Amino acid sequence: MLEVRDLDLFYGDAQALDDVALDVGEGEIVAIVGANGAGKTSLIRTIAGMNRPARGSIRFEGAEIAGEPSHRVCNLGIGQVAEGRQVFPTMTVRENLELGASLPRARSGAREMMDRVLGLFPRLAERLGQAAGTLSGGEQQMLAISRCLMGRPRLVMFDEPSLGLAPTIVQDVFAIIRQLNADGFTIVLVEQNVAQSLSLAHRAYVLESGRIAMTGTGADLLDDPGVRRAYIGL
Template structure:
C-alpha cells in the first residue's frame, strides 16, 4: 500500500539544539498511526515540522507524492493536512460558530462549508447547543471538541492530533479517542501524537516510539503494547 504521508530523514534544530534526528515514518490512506513517547521526546516538533510551522534542516516530507518540506502552513493546510494543536487553541472571545467558520478558511473547504458544519454539529451535539456561546467559556472537553470540529471544517484528508487527551478528565479522554476512531471509520487518515501510550495504541493500526528526537521502535500496535521495552518505559509493567 502506498503512503499518503511519507517523512524521510528529518532533522530539526532549535538553535544549536537538535530536536529531531533522522526521523522517518509513513502513513497509508485510511490508517491511524500513533506516535508515542515521553514529554519532550520531539512529538510536537514533528507535527509542527510536517505542518510547516518549523522548517527542517534536512529530509523530505511527501504528501500524496508532493514534497512539502518547508512549505508554509497555509499551503500545507490547503493541500489537505489538518492539525488539532496541543492545548486546543480556540479563539476564546469568538463564539463556537465563529470558531468553526474560521476553520473553513481554506479555498478547498468553502464550497462545502454548510454541509460540513451540519456534519460537525451531528458529531458534536453539544457544540450545536452552544453555537452562540463564547468558546472561552466552554469546558476543556468541549473546547477539544471545538478544536476537532474546526479542523474538520477545513476538509482535511489527514488529521494530526497533538496530545488530544492532555488535561482532560478520564471520561472525556475516552470520548475523544472514540471520536478519533469514528473519524477513521468514516475514512479519515490520522496521525495521533500522544503521551497516553495505552489508549493511543489500542485504537491505532501501527505505531512509532519517539525518544530524544529519534524513532527507537515501530510496528503493529499489538506488537508495541506487548514489547517489554514499551511496557517498562511507558506502562510501568
Template sequence: MLRIEELDLFYGDAQALDCVGLEVPEGAIVAIVGANGAGKTSLIRAVGGMLRPARGRILWRGRDIAGLPSHTVCNLGIGQVAEGRQVFPSLSVRENLLMGSMLPRARAGRAAMLERVLALFPRLAERAAQAAGTLSGGEQQMLAIGRCLMGQPELVMFDEPSLGLAPAMVQTVLAAVADLNREGLTCVLVEQNVAVSLRLASRAYVLENGRVTLSGTGVELLADDRVRQAYLGL
C-alpha cells in the same frame, strides 16, 4: 499517503528531530509515542509547515512538502489539532468553526461540513452562540477537532487530544477520533495515554530524543517489553 524521510529539525543549536522517518498509509491511525521533549510536537509542527526542517523530505502523495508555509500545507488537506486546544476564546463556537473553513479547499462545502461537525458533536450545536472561552476543557477539545474538520482535511494530526481532560471526556474524545477514522479520515495520534492510543493504532512509532527507536503495529508495541516498561509502567 504521508511519508517522512530522514527529517532533521533544529531550534537554534538544539536538535529536535534526528533523521526521523515514518509512514502513514491512507485510512490508518498512526500513533506516535514518546516522553516529553522527545520531538512529537516538533514532528507535527514540521509536517504542518509551522517549522522548517533542516534536512529530509516530507512526501505528501509523492510530493515533497518540506518547508512549504502552513497555509499551503493546510490547503493540501493536512490538518492539525494543536496541543492545548487553542480555541479562539472570545469568538463564539460557530465563529470558531467557520474559522476552520477559511481555506480555499473548504469554502465550497462549508455549510454541509458545519452540519456534519455539529451532528458529530451535538454539544457544540447546543452552545453555538456561546463564547468559546466559556466552554469546558472537553468541549473546547471537541471544538478544536471540529474546527480542524471544517477545513475538510484528509489527514489530521492530533497532538495530545486528551491532555488535561476528565476521564469520561478522554473516552469521548478518543472515541470521536476512532469514529472519524472509520469514516475514512487518516489520523496521526500523539497521545500521553499510550495504552489506548496503541490499541487504536494500526501502526506506531516510538520517539526518543528526536529519533525513532522502535516501530511496529500497535499490538506489537503493546507487547514489547521496552514499551511496557517505559510507557505503560508494567
C-alpha cells in the same frame, strides 16, 4: 499518503529531530509515542509547516511539502488539532467553526461540513452563540476537532488530545478519533496515554531523543516488555 525521510530539525544549536523517517498509509491510524521532550510535537509542527527542517523530505500524496508554509500545507489537506486546544476564546463557537472553513479547499462545502460536525458533536449545536472561552475543557476539545474538520482535511494530526481532560471525557475523545477513522479520515496521533493510543493505532513509532527507536503494529508495541516498562509502567 504521508512519507517522511531523513528529517532533521534544530532549534538553534539543539537538535530536536535526527534522521526521522516514517510512513502513514491512507486510512490508517498511526501513533507517535515517547517521553516528554522526545520530539513528538516538533515532528507534528514540522509536518504541518510550522517548523522548517534543516534536512529531509516530507511528501504528502506524492507532493513535496518540506519547508512549505503552514497555510499551503493545510490547503493540501493536512489538518492539525493542536495541543492545548487553542480555540479563540472571545469568538463564538460558530465563528470558530467558520474560521476553520476559510481555506480555499473548504469554502464551497462549508455548510455541508458544518452540518456534519454539529451532527458529530450535538453539544456544540446547542452552544453556537456562546463564547468559546466559556466552554468546558471537553467542549473546547470538541470545538478544536470540529474547527479542524471544517477545513476538509484528508489527514488529521492530533497532538495530545486527552491532555487536561477528565477520564470520562478522554474516553469520548478516543471514541471520536476511532469514528473519524471509520468515516475515512487518516489519523496521526501523538498522545501521552501510550496504552490507549497503541490500542487504537494500526501502526506506531516510538520516538526517543528525536530519533525513531522502534516501530511496529500498535498491538505488537503494546505487548513489547520494553515499551510497557518505559511508557506504561507495567
